[in-house]
Amino acid sequence: MADTASAEPHAPPDQPRSPAPPLQRPPNTGVPGPPHPAGTLIGSVQRAMRLLESVAEHAYGAPAKQLARETGLALPTAYHLLRTLVHEGYLRRDKGLFFLGEAAERLGSSGAAQKRRSTVADTLAQWRDSIGVPVYYARYREGEIEIMCVSDTPGNPAVEEWADFRETAHAHAIGQCLLSQLDEDTRRDHLGRYPAQSITPYTVRDNHALLRRLERMRRMDPVLERQEYALGTVCAAIPITVGTTAATMAISLPAHHADRLLPAARELQNEVGRLLGSLAISISI
Structure with missing residues (x-):
C-alpha cells in the first residue's frame, strides 16, 4: 500500500470569485458620531x-x-x-x-406678549432700584385679582403671600386700589364671592365698612394700607386705568419705615405718569 500520510493534498480547482457583499452600516452603539447638521434637517x-x-x-x-x-x-x-x-x-x-391663519397669528401674538411682559419687568426693576422698594404690577381681569409682576431684591423683599391675594383684596393696597376702579355692580359681585373679613387686627371688618372706605377714595390718590394684610408691613398702590383695564403699580415697606410710604408712593406715581404713554400697551398684557 502506498504511504499516503506524507502526501500533500490536492489544491481545489479554481472557483469563480463571488461578488463582494454590499457595504453595511455600522451598528448603532449609542455613541454619537461626528455632527452632520445638514443631515438632521427636515x-x-x-x-x-x-x-x-x-x-x-x-x-x-x-x-x-x-x-x-x-x-x-x-x-x-x-x-x-x-x-x-x-x-x-x-x-x-x-x-x-x-x-x-389664526394659528400663525397666535404664535406672533404670543411673542409680542412676551416682549410686553419683558418691558414691564424691566421698568419695574428700574423703579425698584431708583426708589429702593419692592414694586408690584397687578390688574383686575375676569373677576379676579392678578399679580402680573413683582420686582424685589434680597435686601428689599416682597411681601410673602401668606393668604391668597385673590381672596383678600379687601386687606391689601393692591386689591383696594383695583376695587376702587370698578363699577359698583362689579365691586359688589367681587365682594359677594370674597367677602371682607379680618385677617389682622388692622383689617377692615366687613363689606359695608370697605365699601364706605372705597367711596371716600379720591380717584388718582395713592391707596395706603398699614398692616392690614401682613403685620409689620405697610403698602401703597397707584391706580392706573388704560381703556377698560383696571391696573395698579404698588410698593411695600417694613412698618418701621412707614414715614417713607407716602413719599415713595408719590415718586412711583410720578414715574408711572412719565412713562404711562409708552407703557399703555404693555400694561394691558
Missing part, C-alpha cells in the same frame, strides 16, 4: 417655513403660483404644503389667495 419643514415667511410678506394675500416662484418650490410641492398649512390653521385661503 426638508419639508424648511419648505413649509419658507412658504409661511413668503405669505407673511403679502398683506393682501398671494396665489400659490407666486408663492412657489418666490420660494423656489415646484408648484405641486407648494400646493401640497399650502393645503397642509391651511388644514392646520397656519394659513387660510380666500378666493385663491393665501393669508396667515
Whole structure:
C-alpha cells in the first residue's frame, strides 16, 4: 500500500470569485458620531417655513403660483404644503389667495406678549432700584385679582403671600386700589364671592365698612394700607386705568419705615405718569 500520510493534498480547482457583499452600516452603539447638521434637517419643514415667511410678506394675500416662484418650490410641492398649512390653521385661503391663519397669528401674538411682559419687568426693576422698594404690577381681569409682576431684591423683599391675594383684596393696597376702579355692580359681585373679613387686627371688618372706605377714595390718590394684610408691613398702590383695564403699580415697606410710604408712593406715581404713554400697551398684557 502506498504511504499516503506524507502526501500533500490536492489544491481545489479554481472557483469563480463571488461578488463582494454590499457595504453595511455600522451598528448603532449609542455613541454619537461626528455632527452632520445638514443631515438632521427636515426638508419639508424648511419648505413649509419658507412658504409661511413668503405669505407673511403679502398683506393682501398671494396665489400659490407666486408663492412657489418666490420660494423656489415646484408648484405641486407648494400646493401640497399650502393645503397642509391651511388644514392646520397656519394659513387660510380666500378666493385663491393665501393669508396667515389664526394659528400663525397666535404664535406672533404670543411673542409680542412676551416682549410686553419683558418691558414691564424691566421698568419695574428700574423703579425698584431708583426708589429702593419692592414694586408690584397687578390688574383686575375676569373677576379676579392678578399679580402680573413683582420686582424685589434680597435686601428689599416682597411681601410673602401668606393668604391668597385673590381672596383678600379687601386687606391689601393692591386689591383696594383695583376695587376702587370698578363699577359698583362689579365691586359688589367681587365682594359677594370674597367677602371682607379680618385677617389682622388692622383689617377692615366687613363689606359695608370697605365699601364706605372705597367711596371716600379720591380717584388718582395713592391707596395706603398699614398692616392690614401682613403685620409689620405697610403698602401703597397707584391706580392706573388704560381703556377698560383696571391696573395698579404698588410698593411695600417694613412698618418701621412707614414715614417713607407716602413719599415713595408719590415718586412711583410720578414715574408711572412719565412713562404711562409708552407703557399703555404693555400694561394691558
